[in-house]
Amino acid sequence: MSVTAPKGFRAAGVVAGLKPSGNRDVALVVNDGPSRAAAGVFTRNRVRAAPVLWSEQVLKGGRVRAVVLNAGGANACTGAPGFQDTHATAEKVADLLEDSAGEIAVCSTGLIGERLPMDLLLTGVDKAAAELTRGDGGLAAADAIRTTDTVAKISFRQGAGGYMIGAMAKGAGMLAPSLATMLSVITTDADLPAETLDRALRAATGVTLDRLDSDGCMSTNDTVLLMASGAAEVVPAEEEFTALLTEVCADLTRQLLVDAEGASKAIAIEVVGAASTEDAVTVGRSIARNNLLKCAIHGEDPNWGRVLSAVGTTDAVFDPDELNVAINGVWVCRGGSFGDDRDKVDLRPRDVTITVDLSAGPHSATVWTTDLTADYVHENSAYST
Template sequence: MTVTGPKGFRAAGVAAGIKESGALDLALVVNDGPQHTAAGVFTRNAVKAAPVLWSQEVLRHQRLRAVVLNSGGANAATGPGGFQDTHATAEKVAEVLGTGAIDVAVCSTGLIGERLPMDAVLSGVVTAAGALDATREAGLAAATAVMTTDSVPKQSWKSHSDGWSIGGFAKGAGMLAPNLATMLVVLTTDAVIAPEALDAALRAAARVTFDRLDVDGGTSTNDTVLVLSSGASELSPRVDDFTELLTAVCLDLVYQLRADSEGATKDVDVIVRGAASEQDAINVGRTVAEDNLVKTALFGSDPNWGRIAMAVGRSQAEVDPNTLAIAINGVTLFASGTTAADRTKVDLGARAIEIAIDLGIGSSTATIYTTDLSHGYVEENSAYSS
């Protein structure tokens, strides 16, 4: 199940002709209410694509009737003309659904710097509106239509025992993909929830899931995570329960994004404990996760804790080599300023790897989700646009 799992939603994915391949490339997700509450989080990149600027603006009134998404072009760095294209797309969706453009968010993914083929986009919107359905298949088609270099669609759906549920789909992962593959996520719920609570829940969930997925340090011009609430279950969950289930759906999508990231042969959890602050824990985790020497060692199944110690030391966090401890897959290799165990005791043959770093200074913690750096990554990312 996916965005069509919760009650009150229809979806569609069609081949609009934006991609020359003829693959699915335009998705529409519609909230049939009765409630139309929505929230979003967006890329912090200073160079924002036109659809991000548009969607940020319409989300100000915390309400969405629909989201239209396209692959085959990011509509980023396209100037005022690109913004007009996004506006025209939202107007078209509004027209076919009988609503206002201010109730329509737009997401795009693909190469930066190219204008979209608007004839294909606008006729695709009409086709998609005619294909809208609440079935599992319709949700899958939408999840498939946003794929760029993704090898599989990523979907999640979790229900609460009280009877409400949260679903969603995702594509990309940060900037890991050659196609400047933005991370786009659409989440849906039939829980009854106030706009402020929905916004707070999304920010809390994204902060410990999508914000901590770091494959190559990239932050796309188009990254967007949206959540839409239909209220169709007529159930009003406690905010804590809602945030918890939303976080679980987001984490499920994060695991799928990581597993499908280009060239990855290892799924790596970098767990930082004992930090002076949560920001320190995040800094250390991200520095280790982005370090190419650590990542290539993991690709080689080499438990090279010296490279991890180097990366920890160069982070901007408060670090004391004498209180630092580094364990890989449960074996502490470095502690008290020196070697704690022989590295040959660590087996990195499996795909899942856990790097546990205890700074031994405070009590803050954070987990960053990353991958190794392989020949596949270099191959796919050096052979794209030219």
């Protein structure tokens, strides 16, 4: 179902020949309305791919008729010619839909610094437009945007009054960081204006996708789009819609986490007792990015000293002598020193929870990451060659 779970959307995923594997590589998602309100969040990287620059402009209008996505090339660091390629792709979709290119969003993922083979891509867009469906198209689209993803990621939920939210995503990184580019398209048949969608999307991604930090690397292409058709003729309360959207984003986050490149552990870093949410996120990210700790977790070694040394690099409010750390529920560090016996920690399960109590306030946040493995090294050593 994916992005075609809500009414008013058609989608397709086709083989354009961009991926050497010969798998699907171009996806198209079309909003048939009656509304076409939309919102988007994009990478905070200052080096931004052509499709990000383009789609940011489109989203300023708060309306999106369709989004075209391709794997097999990021179209990043390709200069003015690359931007023209994105523009031409949007024009092509607009022609096929008899609509305006200014309301066509574009997403790309793949290797940076190479031009896209435009003949193949545009032929693929033709093919996708011809195959648009309300049924299987959503699954085909989710399949087409995969790069190193081992499975397609989709999610959908039904809201009060019968409206739906549907979604697809690829990648295993996120808006701030990124293992590979994270792209996600979320659709709904609820009837909400662009401003409400924007607030809901920022709130939902802020506590889910944005807190997935697989390897601390930030993509040039990360994009999350939210498109509303209004076809269900339901106007949900903003709070309720945001909660449902957050559920969908949390589901995608979990799927991205467990499929992260080379990962053997899914690690939740819960920071509690923080003086502010910002402090909690800062500390969580610092721990999530500590290679030594990520190796230790891979080795199923409850090496809490590496947690403390990561906390110590931040400017968060804390007293080193009041830090407490639990790993899978065992408080191995109390008051900045050794606590319960580290041998009590069972790190064999795939899911690992590291709890850090800063003893500095009432705020908390969770950041998710993965372990660092030889498989990660292997996969990312051989990626472009």
